[in-house]
Amino acid sequence: MNIIKSMMVVSSIGLAGLLSTDVQAEVGNIRWNGFLSVAGGVVFDEDENFRVNNGTFAGYDDDVSFKPDTLVALQAGVDLAEGLSVTAQLVGKGNDDFDANFEWAYLSYEFNDQWKVNFGKLRVPFYLYSDYLDVAYAYHWLRPPTTVYSSTPFDTYEGVSVLYNSQLGDWDSMMQLTYGSHDSDPAAGRLEISDLAGISWGLEYDWFSVRVAYLQAAVGLSNDSLNAIAGGLSAAGLSSQENKFSVTEDDDTGTFATIGMKAEYEEYVFVGEFTTVDIEDSFFAKSDQYYVSGARRFDDITVHLTYEASEADAKSEVINAIPNVPALAGLRAGVSTVVNAQRSDVEISTIGMRYDFHPSAALKLELSDVQRKYNGDATLFSVSVDLIF
Template identity: 35%
Template structure:
């Protein structure tokens, strides 16, 4: 009993959450999981994190989370061991967050950034975590502080791909790095990751092609049976090389701030296009409240029809559409205001307009949230 009580005293508890509500302004509008009925689920979440020091250098951290978008089912987001090699270097092993973006480490902690939600123009890779190892190192060079992280591991999970449908995805031999340089109020960041074995199952994916509901897996099989195995392999996301690259910058002098990120995601030889994403954000703080605006854009590269040439004109039309089913070209504009209602809680309001350039449709979402840490 004494040992158990001592271990309990050594556990550091913390947590965060977001109670969010939103609705679109049009009867046919849908954006970020919301429609024209007031909904509290898509943006609400609660998380609890525990850290236990096993020795002066070794610790274990786990984080469980309940998301409204997943019916508040509990799931393990993080679970890893950390060994402190030196004062400036550490190594983590277990289930970790993939550090694609500037705010990846705080992706779910809405209290830590000025948006109500991170810009969906950029923060749209459909998976966040991986199982593996990461090495972190901090260094001071003149007036600069450098933080470098190197990761390696695998990812296997169900992801949202087309219209909310899920597919089994697997990334093997994932490696990469990110480096941040901090000088006074300026932060600059670069990141690059790659895998030589990326797989996305098409067995459960369906889409509308020329007015017909088509299963992507069955469609690829039909191409193979028709003697077009080469075209099927070009479209199939199986054992392909995937790369992610990103750059970001943020200037924040605690009075006003301006920042931007640009990313490119590519899964070679597949129906997934090169995804090009960017945003620009700026804001001003006033005592206990802040005002900010963000413009974001997705500009995916449309597949060239010549890449998938088939002899039958009708089949060619199907192939061309299948090659571009996940292409998006959308501009997002949002305006938000935040109010500090407690030392560790903030009330946020946001209005976002999305303009889909491919379908010539637009949606407007109004949302509010209380985001907090404890």
């Protein structure tokens, strides 16, 4: 199994290659910890439109599956003294056939109690829960709300982040500057992100916290379908429309903005986030997503309700710019298919329960009612055991 082999390698070498034996003796041993989620789910009560349009939600269909939300991770950290430290996190996910990948691998330097800089592979600070996105034990859901937390096709980058912690009266303030790049091959095709730059700012006072963030980047996306459409539009002399499908880092800028709030007062928890995503001068639709969630703790049991929604209008002007003539009928149909696939009108209501049956483990149950205007309706039942070690 790839995940076991990879973990054996990491366990055997850890970060020892970065340290001499003498240095290890001075600064102490490698700190190891990890987390595991074993989750299963099944979709039922789906309508015909849901079955025709892929027939899945959050990776699940009408066959019971234990892959989409199951994962295992191991994290190693070394304190090199005098403000310098190294962190690496290896994660194997079920939806990637448990192929292990480094989600984190970075060097940190703390100048003082206020200033800190990180270099390497890091998590993009998109969301409230970005720092522990994969650690399901850390939140009351089985998975974070999908409309918001799936609004971007990536969540890590290679680069640098600078953090500044301070006090603003009675408020704790944390500001983070981000710069870097990302390359990957998701299902949509080759994704290339460059000049990723942004700022996030969080404020916390007692039981209340708020966070805002804004990031932008040069976006490049290519696959066979987009390349074929761009070629057809070029051959038809529609260069202005070709540019909307030739999504390159040179001329397409993506923007992401968000605001989130969280309140934890005694046994009550309330949290909500809103995000907006846009890629300028492209066929991609601007999308808005949000969720609100409330939870109540009863000793070892937590019950919660979550409502989430996503909306995006297809850019019909891209389709209408292609002459509706027989010679271009095939090209227009292809453009229409791709553009309309960007539409989104989703509402999801989830009721769930968390049972902390062990100091380091929790059992979770969730039932989600999924209403999708363009892709059909269904119900998803999920169960998981999340633990940390």
